[in-house]
């Protein structure tokens with residue numbers, strides 16, 4: 001089977017999200033960019049515990065299914081339109097983690113309060129401008145991509161977070177950083193004004209993470 005290793009990694013990612021309680025049921029989806037024209041993603045409404053490598057779906061950048069017997073995740077357009085806009089993104093993960101969902105319902109993005117946010121996300125986590133229901137696939141995808149800009153995470157208003165990364169592993173860690181940031185921010189909001197990381201320091205830390213991390217002596 002083509003791309004067997006990537007298929008297995010996506011299934012493992014789904015089980016990991018479930019174990020970390022970042023998703024409830026099948027309200028989460030994972031995708032990986034295969035090449036310039038194709039994306040592999042989780043099928044719609046399938047229990048992760050019974051998902052097999054052949055259940056994953058390959059779609060084109062236009063959303064047409066190229067391979068697989070199931071429908072792609074109903075949030076396929078969120079994934080597809082982010083890949084179309086961001087050539088640097090190799091993986092997109094959407095989950096419904098609890099604290100990030102609370103921030104999605106607050107109508108506010110999460111300002112840069114943790115160093116991991118500078119490194120993994122590129123600073124603040126923005127939120128889409130208006131609530132768009134999950135059934136409005138293309139408008140939701142367009143809003144997600146537009147709001148994301150060059151960041152690695154975005155909050156879908158009244159819905160849940162979307163995290164991206166250069167690869168699947170990075171997108172998954174990004175989900176954890178988003179959830180941690182939301183948790184800390186909500187804790188601080190109990191009567192405290194958080195100290196924000198200045199923009200120049202967000203940028204320098206982001207650059208260090210992208211280009212120097214692991215190469216320092």
Ligand SMILES: [Zn+2]
Pocket residue numbers: 027028075094095096134159160
């Ligand atoms: Zn969702």
